[in-house]
Amino acid sequence: MDTNLLKTIETIYDCVGNQFDHQKALRSFGLAVDNTGLILTEIWPLIGKANVLAVHNIPEDAVKAMISSFVSIENNSMLQNLPKIPVGVPVLRRAFVSDEEHFASAMYKKTSEPWELHSEGVSIFSKGLISVIACGFVRKPNQSEINAETISRMAIISKHYLKAMKIHTKLDRLQTALLSSSDILDLVDFGIILYDKNKEIVQVNSAAQRVLDKMDGLSITKSGLKIFDREAQKEYADILDANFDNKRAAASLNGGLVTVKRPSRQKPFGLLTIPMDISNNDTNPRGIATLIFDHSAKKVTAIKHFATVYGFTKVESRLALEIAQGTSLEEYAQKFKVSLHTVRVQLRALFSKTGVTRQGELVSLLLRSTSGLNLK
Template sequence: MDYDLLVDAIYEAGAHPEQWDGVLALLTASFRGVCAAMHIGDVSSDFAFGATYRLNPEASDAYAKHYFAINPLNEPLTRVPTGTAVGDNQLVPRAAYHGSEFYNDYSLRFQLNGSITAVLENRDGHVSCLGVVTATGTDPHSPDEVAAFQRLIPHIRRALDLNKQFAGLKDRVALATSGLNQLDFGMAFLDTGGTIVAANTAAEAIFSANDGLRAVRGRLRVSDRAVQERLNYVVDCAARGIGPRGGSLKIPRAGDKPPLFVRATPFRGEKLKDMKEVRVVLAFRDPQNSTRGGTDLIASAFGLTPAEARVLRALVDEPDAKKIADRFDVSLVTVRNQIARMLQKTGTTKQSELIKLVLTNDIPIL
């Protein structure tokens, strides 16, 4: 048995769970086995994991459906302390095991004999374990083999702890990514040199539109040279923590479209080991989409009717009630009455106050 090779493989599996199959293969070869299986279930969390090596699918199915319940090794295994290796002959006398229904109907049918098992966790009778199974006719595992298996258990348990931690981190990353992708404005994370490390869905959509702000080989680019210099400056200030420590600017777009508004700020989060260091957070939004969230928020919060909400959205772009009436093909009196009801519902007294309420209460849309 190459102990160092086994330990190295175990810790590789701690970082990459898909490699546990390889660990089971090495253990099977090292401990006279024909197959191996591992089942991990943490009763204190939702973490669960399993892996097998050369386990006959028919045998696995039969065991799960019937023979697990009559396996004479299961009950004594629940009394084995956490972190202990044990041979099957230590759990049940060999003669009693060979006389059991489990051995004669299951083990002999699939040419399986005894096993050596590592109890990785035993909490209130819930056992997580790893076992190597030998072929029919082989001798029980010797005390030296059980002792060698025992030496590996601390490494296996540490590797599984790493699996749990990485699984939790992956869940947190997935949650954070999903949250960023639900924002209705763009966010991009840049390194010290201004290269994009990551960006949310809204940002990628703006880049892909090639309308004002775009990404070229991972760098932010605009068509106007002066604006590009200003963008580089605010990003550099945010990245290096100098001058105004970031800043804002507007990026012109083609035609009559309003400019994109961009803000660069220093990144104050944790440094991540496996990716470029993030130094800058860039947020940007299309003004054409920015008031929708504010009007919907006010409409929902103050109980505006759909017709009132429609007029409120129009007011943000066009404060002339007559033009709004013409746009919606309704009377001027109707629009004025709707504005009056909105003032009453929102507690504002002037049309300008109502518009300000929209513009200053735009919670990002998720």
């Protein structure tokens, strides 16, 4: 493959973005095939409508005449033969309409004869139930007929043009999905910070942003989430490192819980980190979600349902609620005037009913229940 052809293909892929730059892509396409005239059009055959996406080296009046020819299928040989034309393969007009029939047609007299255009053809870029995207090509009177080499180059470039358009469509859908997910995440009243597989923060919901704006123990920097409490920062960094470790099996990636002290001396934040969307190779998660629970502001209303599911007694439910809100066992004992031994007996009962073995695991389970999210 020659250098000019590679450069054209590279240019076409560079045109993928918020808006696909068809004009830049089509110009590069045309120059790479001996400056052949090109017109890229989206056509709605059933309603007789067409929209020009880009044009290269075709007279303006000829373009207008070509567009008007799509008003009626009966007068357009390309539309009449559309089912026979494969996608992504440049096809010369004479492949589906004889020269004699073409030169006698009203379409030729309207769209080609006034400008002495010849070597007409088309490459179909997409066929849908409603619309078609077609790249028509023609040669001017001072240009030779399209030869086999030019057709081959057109076929190669058409293939990559189609791929670039598909990539653009996927990116556009992804962007729409991300915007929708952002709106949904803003509905919940706990903070959510999402990391991508490169360990970079890609999304922060409104609740998390409100917490970060207070600068009460948490903030965002270029390197990620910053925790003022050094011990908690190290613990959090270790959790992230462990879950982004390619050498660890997916089954061992459980996230973790970090308690963050606050300069305001209010109840500490709870940071629950969860691996998301485990990849098919069973080694590395695609990303990480960190949930931020502000126990001084949030009411844990889901604990009642959680307690019913696991069969907690009234006293056990009260202990579970306090633990989820960041209350230590010592604080709980003082608050409800019971011995620490009694609290530990109740805690062991919670362990038994939920199937966990440590307090951190219990808190993680409680917070997952409270959030109502399944991010794995």
